[in-house]
Amino acid sequence: MSELDIKILTPEDWELYKTARLNSLKESPDSFGSTYNQEAALLDTEWRSRLDLKFREIDALPLIAEFKGQPVGIAWGCIHKPNLKVAHIYQMWVSPELRGKGIAKSLLLKIEGWALGRRCSLMVLGVTTSNEVAVNLYRSFGFVAAGQLEELRADSPLLVQPMTKELNHAV
Structure with missing residues (x-):
């Protein structure tokens, strides 16, 4: 896919991010803790501020995949204080x-490289158990089930399996 471009989102890319995120929520409503209606109601300033990582004082890697100039994938890597050794993966979606x-x-390789560069020892994510394609993708990338199943959202019949991948640092 020579026409694929993966780039880091900046506050100036907020409209591109908004388009991709809303597309993901509409197309795969059972894959995310948030919903299309919740995020469609956000103001444009909120979309822009999500990508203002310095202002928000978070260590994150918001990625967008574009094919022929169109947003076709999204993923976020994020490290939460105080545990700076764990990189979380959120909002993973491909058209x-x-x-x-x-x-x-x-997208996963970009996040893994970023996490290794920050000396993380673990990557974690949650995947809806009924999404076998996603579960298999993460397994093929080295993730394993870890921890108890959780509700996707309050009162949801769907369950999420936490998964982890240990990161090996080259010496």
Whole structure:
């Protein structure tokens, strides 16, 4: 996929981010803790501020995958204080028509490289148990089930499996 571009989102990219995020929530409503209606109601200033990492004082890597100039994938890496050794993965999504083409693995590799550069020893994520394709993707990337199943959202019948991947630092 030579026309694939993965880049780090900045506050100036807020409209691109908003488009990709809302597309992900609409297309895969059972994959995220948030909902399309919740995020569609956000003001443009809120979308922009999500990407203002310095102002928010968070260590994050918000990524967008574009194919032929169109947003087709999204993923966030994030490190939460006080545990600076754990990189969380959020908002992972690839457009259905381009799934199976390596975009998700490319996003995961970027986050893994970023996490290694920050000396993290673990990557963690949650995946809806009914999404077998996503579960298999994460397993193929070295993630293993870890911990108890959790509700996707309050009162949701869907369950999320926490998964982890240990990171090995080259000596």
